[in-house]
Amino acid sequence: MEDGTVLARLMEQARGDGASVGTLRAIAKEAGGLGARRALARLGLEDAGAAKDMAELRELLGAWRDAKRSAFKAAWGSFGRMIAALVLVGLAVKLGFPGWLK
Structure with missing residues (x-):
């Protein structure tokens, strides 16, 4: 049956029956299904x-989130190591380490 035919028949029956x-x-069930099919068709997801396409998109989005999380973690790790190295260099200069090399 065509998408709107069942809904039209049900509406006609409701009018004649006094809407049981x-x-x-x-x-309501038929209208919901019809609306869902129309929404999927507008999104190009009716085939x-x-x-499978949605599953692949979800997988791709998950991989993107994992990569983003790893990149931020690596950036913060590098930043922390740079700060630690600067502190050590500062301590070495403050304690006169360059003088020990002479």
Whole structure:
């Protein structure tokens, strides 16, 4: 059946029946499914390979987050080592280490 045909039939039945609870639930369910299909179609995800594409995108996004986290961790590690080296050089100069080399 066409996407909107079932929904139109249910709406007509609700009007004729005085809108029973079961009919309204069926309308809501069908409308939700129709809206979801339309949204997926607008995003270009209505084809059979969309689930695989989404899984690959999630994997790629996870890899990007891991790489970003590793880059920040490496940057902070390098920054910490540079600060430690500067402190050691400062202590060596303050304690007269260059004089010990002569």
